[in-house]
Amino acid sequence: AQKITQTQPGMFVQEKEAVTLDCTYDTSDPSYGLFWYKQPSSGEMIFLIYQGSYDQQNATEGRYSLNFQKARKSANLVISASQLGDSAMYFCAINTDKLIFGTGTRLQVFP
Amino acid sequence: GAGVSQSPSNKVTEKGKDVELRCDPISGHTALYWYRQSLGQGLEFLIYFQGNSAPDKSGLPSDRFSAERTGGSVSTLTIQRTQQEDSAVYLCASSLAAGPDYGYTFGSGTRLTVV
Numbered sequence: 001a002q003k004i005t006q007t008q009p010g011m012f013v014q015e016k017e018a019v020t021l022d023c024t025y026d027t028s029d030p031s032y033g034l035f036w037y038k039q040p041s042s043g044e045m046i047f048l049i050y051q052g053s054y055d056q057q058n059a060t061e062g063r064y065s066l067n068f069q070k071a072r073k074s075a076n077l078v079i080s081a082s083q084l085g086d087s088a089m090y091f092c093a094i095n096t097d098k099l100i101f102g103t104g105t106r107l108q109v110f111p
Numbered sequence: 112g113a114g115v116s117q118s119p120s121n122k123v124t125e126k127g128k129d130v131e132l133r134c135d136p137i138s139g140h141t142a143l144y145w146y147r148q149s150l151g152q153g154l155e156f157l158i159y160f161q162g163n164s165a166p167d168k169s170g171l172p173s174d175r176f177s178a179e180r181t182g183g184s185v186s187t188l189t190i191q192r193t194q195q196e197d198s199a200v201y202l203c204a205s206s207l208a209a210g211p212d213y214g215y216t217f218g219s220g221t222r223l224t225v226v
Contacts, residue, residue, distance in 0.1 A: 033211040045217035052212055091153060095211045101154040
């Protein structure tokens with residue numbers, strides 16, 4: 001069975017600073033995908049970034065990057081230059097045949 | 112369609128009644144998923160459909176929950192004899208196919224309130 005652990009229920013960051021959201025995972029499958037989604041207060045689920053288990057390089061998408069450490073089974077999300085609009089819930093998820101989500105981290109960006 | 116469409120957006124029902132939630136996936140997406148999100152919680156997997164394969168029902172919490180997908184497109188999630196603990200947002204998602212490299216597009220959800 002797959003498992004995702006997000007140990008930070010809440011995080012605060014000042015605008016324009018960088019922030020790292022932690023995620024560790026557990027799976028026995030050699031092939032998997034790691035995903036991060038953002039859920040603002042409106043409730044929609046917004047895809048941010050993807051990392052394949054065989055990818056050698058860390059994924060990046062604009063201000064988002066994924067710090068993938070396969071041996072440690074961690075897939076932390078780094079948001080650079082935080083903006084007020086980044087305030088939301090952030091979910092890490094693992095996909096072998098279906099997405100399994102962590103419990104999420106609530107990020108609050110303050111001016 | 113352009114996105115995943117769910118209806119109704121809100122549903123209030125009395126305890127003990129049956130409800131049906133509908134999901135219309137993105138055209139051409141062969142995989143369809145249902146999740147449940149209780150207030151302030153993460154997403155709990157319920158069931159998924161991939162093409163003509165038997166659905167993966169491993170996440171359904173009880174036999175009061177069932178789902179079907181007709182013609183490989185629209186899906187209906189049915190909850191029989193609703194209980195107050197069924198109150199949650201039910202999210203549907205679709206993807207091009209099932210597999211580790213495929214991300215999902217989510218609908219806006221149905222907020223179910225059982226009173």
